[in-house]
Amino acid sequence: MSHRAACHCGAVTVTVADGVPLAIVNICHCQACQRRTGSPFGSIVWVPDATATVAGTTRSYTRPTDEGRHFTSHFCVTCGSNIAFTAEKNPGFTGIAAGAFADPSLTPPRTSVWEESRHPWVAVPEGAARFPKGRV
Numbered sequence: 001m002s003h004r005a006a007c008h009c010g011a012v013t014v015t016v017a018d019g020v021p022l023a024i025v026n027i028c029h030c031q032a033c034q035r036r037t038g039s040p041f042g043s044i045v046w047v048p049d050a051t052a053t054v055a056g057t058t059r060s061y062t063r064p065t066d067e068g069r070h071f072t073s074h075f076c077v078t079c080g081s082n083i084a085f086t087a088e089k090n091p092g093f094t095g096i097a098a099g100a101f102a103d104p105s106l107t108p109p110r111t112s113v114w115e116e117s118r119h120p121w122v123a124v125p126e127g128a129a130r131f132p133k134g135r136v
């Protein structure tokens with residue numbers, strides 16, 4: 001069964017091909033993710049580019065990362081939801097906002113990064129690897 005993520009208004013969707021696991025979910029507590037999402041942390045599922053189809057009109061915003069690379073957010077021009085991502089750190093992969101699947105059965109995050117800026121009340125799932133800064 002394919003999985004489908006959608007922005008707030010539904011104009012932009014990302015469809016992931018049949019059988020592609022959506023298991024690579026990490027949570028990032030960095031301040032850029034907090035501002036990008038308006039939430040205390042960000043969570044992105046990364047899948048191979050060839051398995052993800054983005055439909056709808058997006059614009060993008062690129063920022064430098066602490067490692068000197070670039071991270072690009074693609075967002076819906078109508079509702080502004082961040083829905084897809086590309087990162088020099090993850091060549092060949094498309095990131096999809098975990099929340100855009102609106103699917104509580106997604107695999108829990110295996111890593112938690114930038115914990116030094118984590119809101120102290122945000123609990124990290126048991127067993128997740130934890131890093132004070134980004135995972136290199």
Ligand SMILES: [Zn+2]
Pocket residue numbers: 007008009010011012076077078079080081
């Ligand atoms: Zn939208």
Ligand SMILES: [Zn+2]
Pocket residue numbers: 028029030031032033034042114
């Ligand atoms: Zn982050």
